[in-house]
Amino acid sequence: MNSGAAEWPIRSFAEVADYGVGRTPARANPAFWTQGGEGKPWVTISDMPAYGVVTATKESISVEALGRVFGGELVPAGTLIMSFKLTIGRVATLGIPTVHNEAIISIFPKPGIDQRFLGYYLSQVDYTQFQDRQIKGNTLNKSKIDRIPVPVPTLDEQAAIADVLDAVRVAMAEQRHAITVTDELRREVMADVFARGLRGRAQKESQIGPVPAEWDVVPLGALGRIGNGSTPKRSVPAYWTNGDFPWLTSAKVYDREIVSANELVTDTALRECHLPIVAPGAVLIAITGQGKTLGHCAVLGIEATVNQHIAYIQTDLDKAVPRFIRNYLDTQYDRLRQVAAGGGSTKGALTCAFLRSMPVPLPGIEEQREIVDLIDAVDAKLALHRRQFDGLKELFDSLLHQLMSGELRVGVLDPSSLRERQAEPEEVFA
Numbered sequence: 001m002n003s004g005a006a007e008w009p010i011r012s013f014a015e016v017a018d019y020g021v022g023r024t025p026a027r028a029n030p031a032f033w034t035q036g037g038e039g040k041p042w043v044t045i046s047d048m049p050a051y052g053v054v055t056a057t058k059e060s061i062s063v064e065a066l067g068r069v070f071g072g073e074l075v076p077a078g079t080l081i082m083s084f085k086l087t088i089g090r091v092a093t094l095g096i097p098t099v100h101n102e103a104i105i106s107i108f109p110k111p112g113i114d115q116r117f118l119g120y121y122l123s124q125v126d127y128t129q130f131q132d133r134q135i136k137g138n139t140l141n142k143s144k145i146d147r148i149p150v151p152v153p154t155l156d157e158q159a160a161i162a163d164v165l166d167a168v169r170v171a172m173a174e175q176r177h178a179i180t181v182t183d184e185l186r187r188e189v190m191a192d193v194f195a196r197g198l199r200g201r202a203q204k205e206s207q208i209g210p211v212p213a214e215w216d217v218v219p220l221g222a223l224g225r226i227g228n229g230s231t232p233k234r235s236v237p238a239y240w241t242n243g244d245f246p247w248l249t250s251a252k253v254y255d256r257e258i259v260s261a262n263e264l265v266t267d268t269a270l271r272e273c274h275l276p277i278v279a280p281g282a283v284l285i286a287i288t289g290q291g292k293t294l295g296h297c298a299v300l301g302i303e304a305t306v307n308q309h310i311a312y313i314q315t316d317l318d319k320a321v322p323r324f325i326r327n328y329l330d331t332q333y334d335r336l337r338q339v340a341a342g343g344g345s346t347k348g349a350l351t352c353a354f355l356r357s358m359p360v361p362l363p364g365i366e367e368q369r370e371i372v373d374l375i376d377a378v379d380a381k382l383a384l385h386r387r388q389f390d391g392l393k394e395l396f397d398s399l400l401h402q403l404m405s406g407e408l409r410v411g412v413l414d415p416s417s418l419r420e421r422q423a424e425p426e427e428v429f430a
Contacts, residue, residue, distance in 0.1 A: 008406065013148035017118065018108045020075070021142075022100035025065040032065035040066050040074065043100035045083045045090060051123065051169060053095040054081070061099065070099050080107040080119050085139040091123040105145065112155055116162035121150060124400050151404070160410040161403045168396045175389035182382045189378055190331050193371050194361055208359050215363045221356030223325065224315035228287065228352055229276055229306035232269040239269035246304035247275070250286035253296040253310070256326075258284065261304055275305040276312065281322045283313040285329060287340070287350035294350070295336040297329045311352055324368040327375050328360055 013019075022043075025032035033039075039060035047057045066072055074097040075081075083090040085103035100106065107122075109115045125148065127140065153161070196203065197212035204213045211217060220226065232239035232247075246261030247269075269275060278284075282300040286293045288309045299322045306312055315322050329336070340350045363371070402408035 008151040008153050010149045011152050012146060013150055014146040016110055016113045016150050016152065018110065019105040019145070020108075022102050022104050022106070023069050024101045025061055025069045029065075032062055032069070034060045034062050039063065041096060041098040043081070043094070043098050043104060045085075045087050045101075045103055048081065048083065048090050048092040048104070050090055051092065051119075053093050054098065055095040057098065066099065073099075075099060075106045080109070080115050081105065082107060082119075082122055084145060088127040088140060089123055089125055091119045093119070113152070114155060114158035114162055116166065117153075117158035118150070120162060120165050120400060121404050122148075124404055151406070157410060164403065164410055165396065165399060168392055168399060172389060172392045172396065175385050175392060178385040179382065179389060182378065182385055186375070186378045186382060190327060190375060193374065194328055194331055197363060198367060198370055198374070206359075206361075208361065211361045212363065215361050217359050218362050219356060220313060220325075220358045220360050223320040223360070223362075224313055226311060226313050226352050226356050227276055228308055228311045230273055231307045232265055232273045232275070236269075239266055239273065240264075242266065243269065245270060246302055248284070248304050248306045248310060250289050250293050250296075250307070250309040253284055253286045253293070253298040256298045257301055258298050258304070259301040261302070265305065270305065278304055278306060278312045279314060281315065281317065283315065283322050283325050283329070285311050285313070285336075285350070285355070287311045287352075287355075288348060294340055294348075295329075295333045297326045299323055299326050311350065311355055313355070318365070320362065321365065321368040321372055323372045323376075325360065327372065 025042075027033070039062050041057040042059050042061045043054055043057050044059070047054055061069075066074070075094060077094050077097050079094045081092055081094060081100060081104050083104050094106075107115075107118070109118050152158075195210050197215065199212065199214075202213045203210040206217045208217060234240070240263075243264035243266040245265050245267065247263045247265045248258065248261055249263070252258050252262070265275065270277065278300060280301055280303060283297060284300055284306065285297045286295060286309060288294055289296075300312070313325065315325060336350060339354060340348055342348075362368075399408070403410060
């Protein structure tokens with residue numbers, strides 16, 4: 001404990017709260033389990049959003065199980081719960097009356113303990129100090145839970161600390177909501193603009209669906225050179241040692257605007273491995289990849305070369321604005337992944353031949369630029385909300401540590417300065 005909190009008394013968890021451990025009804029007894037959301041909700045760790053509120057569960061138990069296994073008692077809404085097995089220290093609040101499994105305790109603070117303060121404190125404890133290497137798995141037993149040391153400031157200071165943390169979390173929730181809304185707006189804008197354009201003129205049917213009547217639909221290959229690269233042998237030092245030319249892997253397409261490389265190759269590699277030199281302005285697309293990588297696109301901002309998992313489209317700038325092409329390909333992400341899957345095969349890749357023949361809409365160059373400007377404005381707003389959320393998350397983590405350790409005393413902070421609106425009840429510990 002830091003000197004700032006030296007005056008705080010330390011109590012054991014057993015002194016500051018009562019708690020109950022849950023149960024799992026016998027899986028072999030079908031009468032204990034219900035389907036389709038009927039029955040009584042039963043909480044597992046996967047149902048617990050960190051710092052959040054449990055409002056729904058993946059499984060539910062029957063009234064018979066509630067009576068025979070849980071004595072007919074539901075844990076009341078508003079109760080603090082914490083996981084103490086496998087994932088230790090995840091804390092949430094019940095938003096509905098429910099029961100929970102044996103990896104979770106329901107916590108009932110004693111007089112003089114602010115529930116929100118206790119929840120925040122428990123969420124940041126280093127529980128490895130209580131784990132016994134002789135015990136198989138990652139768990140705490142009752143004896144160890146009872147002995148968890150809890151600092152106990154005055155009730156007023158506990159509440160003030162919780163108010164500060166609540167305020168930051170509410171601001172985080174607002175930014176998270178803004179990200180969701182702006183992301184949905186972006187999808188709507190892109191779907192509309194590639195179907196209707198910016199002029200509000202008549203549409204025509206095409207092989208890619210409705211497009212403005214004056215737009216063309218052309219093969220992507222008609223807009224520039226398409227190809228892909230390769231990976232020089234790692235076993236040949238002459239290809240990598242003291243390299244100075246950017247070499248890109250498919251992970252870089254997440255940057256969307258690529259201005260740096262994680263690896264460099266030599267002139268020898270460029271020459272002997274016949275690596276393509278791709279100029280700034282090319283559109284890059286991941287043509288293979290696990291997870292979500294395949295189908296993601298970026299615009300190259302530097303001269304570089306690429307590996308075999310990236311296709312490049314070196315567009316003729318008199319015909320197509322690179323970011324216009326990238327934005328359209330963004331709208332085709334799901335289709336590209338379906339094509340790569342080969343209709344259920346294990347091909348798992350796009351080909352340059354497919355990309356060359358892929359039809360794309362093509363308005364005049366000035367309208368392309370205007371569409372790019374519109375989407376850029378939405379992207380900038382989305383990026384701003386993401387930066388603000390990341391900053392608030394960093395602030396929350398820092399405050400949680402400093403306030404709970406006493407490095408920072410709450411008297412120097414004004415919770416109202418950390419938020420513009422009052423906390424929504426589902427965003428903080430009840």
